Amino acid sequence: MSKGVLVDLTKCVGCGSCMVACKMWNKLQYTRTASDKGGEASLDAENWTVVNKVETKKGNESVWRFVKNQCLHCEEPACASACFSKAIKKTKDGPVVYDANLCVGCRYCMLACPFNIPKYEWDKTFPQVRKCQMCSDRLHAGESPACVGVCPAGALTYGDRHNLLSQAREKINSDSSYIKHIYGEKEAGGTAWLYISDVPFEALGFRTNITTRPLPQYTESILSLTPAVGLGWGALLTGMYVYNRRRNEIARENKSGKDNG
Amino acid sequence: MATSDKWRFPMTPTRYVLLVLGALGMLLMVYRLVFGLGSATNLNNEWPWGLWIGFDVLTGVALAGGGYSTALLVHIMGIKKFSPIARSAMLTSLIGYLLVMAGLFMDIGRWFNFWRPFVSWGYHSVLFEVFWCISLYTMIQLLEFGEVATEKVQKRWHGIFKKIMPVLLIIGVLLPTLHQSSLGSLYVIEVGKLYPLWWSMLLPVFFLMSSFFVGPAMVTVETMLAGRAHGHKVDLGVLQSLIKVSGYMMLVYLVMKVVDLVYRGAAGLVFQGNLEGNMFLLEMVAGIIIPIIICFSPKLRASKGGLVTFGVLVVAGVIINRMNVVFTGMSGFMGGFYFPSVIEWLVSIGLIAIGVLGYLFVVENFNILPKHRHGRATDSNVPAEDKGAVKYSV
Ligand code: SF4
Numbered sequence: 201m202s203k204g205v206l207v208d209l210t211k212c213v214g215c216g217s218c219m220v221a222c223k224m225w226n227k228l229q230y231t232r233t234a235s236d237k238g239g240e241a242s243l244d245a246e247n248w249t250v251v252n253k254v255e256t257k258k259g260n261e262s263v264w265r266f267v268k269n270q271c272l273h274c275e276e277p278a279c280a281s282a283c284f285s286k287a288i289k290k291t292k293d294g295p296v297v298y299d300a301n302l303c304v305g306c307r308y309c310m311l312a313c314p315f316n317i318p319k320y321e322w323d324k325t326f327p328q329v330r331k332c333q334m335c336s337d338r339l340h341a342g343e344s345p346a347c348v349g350v351c352p353a354g355a356l357t358y359g360d361r362h363n364l365l366s367q368a369r370e371k372i373n374s375d376s377s378y379i380k381h382i383y384g385e386k387e388a389g390g391t392a393w394l395y396i397s398d399v400p401f402e403a404l405g406f407r408t409n410i411t412t413r414p415l416p417q418y419t420e421s422i423l424s425l426t427p428a429v430g431l432g433w434g435a436l437l438t439g440m441y442v443y444n445r446r447r448n449e450i451a452r453e454n455k456s457g458k459d460n461g
Numbered sequence: 462m463a464t465s466d467k468w469r470f471p472m473t474p475t476r477y478v479l480l481v482l483g484a485l486g487m488l489l490m491v492y493r494l495v496f497g498l499g500s501a502t503n504l505n506n507e508w509p510w511g512l513w514i515g516f517d518v519l520t521g522v523a524l525a526g527g528g529y530s531t532a533l534l535v536h537i538m539g540i541k542k543f544s545p546i547a548r549s550a551m552l553t554s555l556i557g558y559l560l561v562m563a564g565l566f567m568d569i570g571r572w573f574n575f576w577r578p579f580v581s582w583g584y585h586s587v588l589f590e591v592f593w594c595i596s597l598y599t600m601i602q603l604l605e606f607g608e609v610a611t612e613k614v615q616k617r618w619h620g621i622f623k624k625i626m627p628v629l630l631i632i633g634v635l636l637p638t639l640h641q642s643s644l645g646s647l648y649v650i651e652v653g654k655l656y657p658l659w660w661s662m663l664l665p666v667f668f669l670m671s672s673f674f675v676g677p678a679m680v681t682v683e684t685m686l687a688g689r690a691h692g693h694k695v696d697l698g699v700l701q702s703l704i705k706v707s708g709y710m711m712l713v714y715l716v717m718k719v720v721d722l723v724y725r726g727a728a729g730l731v732f733q734g735n736l737e738g739n740m741f742l743l744e745m746v747a748g749i750i751i752p753i754i755i756c757f758s759p760k761l762r763a764s765k766g767g768l769v770t771f772g773v774l775v776v777a778g779v780i781i782n783r784m785n786v787v788f789t790g791m792s793g794f795m796g797g798f799y800f801p802s803v804i805e806w807l808v809s810i811g812l813i814a815i816g817v818l819g820y821l822f823v824v825e826n827f828n829i830l831p832k833h834r835h836g837r838a839t840d841s842n843v844p845a846e847d848k849g850a851v852k853y854s855v
């Protein structure tokens with residue numbers, strides 16, 4: 201069963217517990233270069249999740265919202281489809297995980313991700329790609345991700361993705377303050393992390409114009425042409441070559457002797 | 462015997478400069494391999510790909526396309542009048558690919574793992590196809606060069622190389638067709654990220670076509686330069702017919718671009734006056750439309766100036782196009798800032814310098830350029846530079 205997490209943005213109080221739990225469980229450094237909480241918080245090699253404070257308007261009143269950001273663990277991850285050495289894979293449980301041993305360091309995954317999630321260890325001689333692994337080892341052992349377990353506000357719910365989806369749908373339909381959209385249900389073909397909110401997602405810094413077609417399909421539709429194009433073109437080239445050589449030979453025989461100008 | 466057994470490489474002031482640049486580049490490459498990408502480049506989380514991928518690889522591969530287009534015209538389609546430029550074009554291409562391989566190697570963060578994709582097959586990745594095709598094609602080109610090399614060294618192998626040439630040539634046209642287009646496919650996954658003036662499902666076709674029509678333009682520029690450096694008469698007639706091949710292809714390209722933009726509803730973006738729109742216009746007007754005009758007005762095409770202008774514009778146009786895809790078109794989405802570091806520039810320049818030196822060395826020691834028609838003076842008192850122009854054997 202593919203697992204997921206439902207984030208109810210109306211409940212988050214911005215305490216940052218999730219991000220501390222993430223640091224502790226994954227043994228990540230506290231860096232001075234990038235903050236992990238507040239307006240400017242950004243993901244980086246040591247920040248696998250951040251909580252952004254967003255000041256926005258709800259109706260006429262100014263409100264604060266706190267947006268937890270991390271890899272969304274796409275159902276059909278663009279990063280994994282872009283990786284040419286299979287260093288990124290989607291596991292059965294749901295997490296999209298990275299294996300440094302296979303990684304060449306081309307950084308195509310970083311370009312491919314529609315959410316700009318994977319980050320790089322720029323200061324290392326042999327850098328790794330770094331991003332949330334959804335605590336895949338914990339999940340495998342039947343536990344929830346470290347961040348979910350510590351949330352004091354009940355903003356994060358862990359469970360089967362399709363259960364979470366129906367839960368989310370129920371919530372937004374029964375409470376008129378919610379935006380009628382589950383972010384992650386269809387974005388990029390669907391993600392394991394789902395968000396509901398009472399403020400429009402674009403106002404919270406979410407990328408909202410994402411295609412709903414799974415990204416790997418774009419490239420697959422092109423790559424699947426390769427064998428046919430290769431074979432067809434190869435045959436054509438061989439044909440042309442043989443034909444022209446024959447033609448030249450005949451021409452040479454006719455000229456008899458007068459060759460190699 | 463067409464070539465003498467002696468090796469020569471007369472040093473000139475230019476060559477000393479190139480040598481220094483090349484050596485400096487090498488030194489910095491070692492620095493980068495030891496200290497990592499972060500300390501050698503200005504790449505960052507917003508801009509994971511920079512000068513080395515954008516210029517050394519994406520642009521380099523396109524510019525090195527002169528080899529396969531010439532091989533297709535001369536050896537496969539059997540158009541004999543182009544054969545005087547065949548070897549030179551294919552040599553430049555080989556050197557180009559070797560530089561691309563070096564550039565790629567510089568750019569991968571975990572270079573000790575470079576061989577992984579050969580065993581851990583991420584075949585659903587476009588990069589996988591690019592990686593395999595480029596590696597194989599470089600191998601094929603080295604083998605193709607074997608036919609030239611064995612005219613001078615290891616002569617007993619010459620027969621074998623001659624025998625396998627047909628196979629090499631066919632594979633050697635097939636592979637570039639695949640990976641030139643795949644380089645475009647690399648950016649197909651940037652749906653909604655790459656500016657709509659460039660993002661299209663037809664990116665692979667556009668990349669393929671431009672890599673093909675830039676071939677004759679590169680050959681024109683090279684031939685002119687080589688003609689000056691080695692004092693042999695350039696056959697304008699050959700170049701004129703050659704660029705017509707480009708011209709027709711560019712016409713089709715232009716029409717396809719326009720249709721594609723209109724079809725995707727992106728045509729309105731062209732004249733918005735923003736950076737993206739202007740860069741797109743520059744690329745299309747300078748790199749496509751003006752060259753097409755030159756190509757199809759007989760007066761301009763027949764003049765040396767016209768030919769050179771054509772060559773330079775088309776080459777510049779393709780460079781701008783690749784840069785637009787990698788930088789201009791992505792900047793709106795990526796945010797952040799990137800400008801190549803001094804080390805990045807010097808490594809790229811160093812690689813090019815090494816390439817030029819390599820080209821000069823090979824041209825002066827092997828049968829590459831056709832013998833100049835105006836054969837005056839005996840071999841012994843021709844200026845050193847001139848000796849490079851050796852007899853071309855079909
Ligand atoms: S959000 Fe990005 S990094 Fe995470 S699985 Fe999706 S494509 Fe990969």
Ligand code: SF4
Nearest residue numbers: 283303304306307309
């Ligand atoms: S950087 Fe590593 S994980 Fe990312 S695509 Fe390249 S090889 Fe795969």
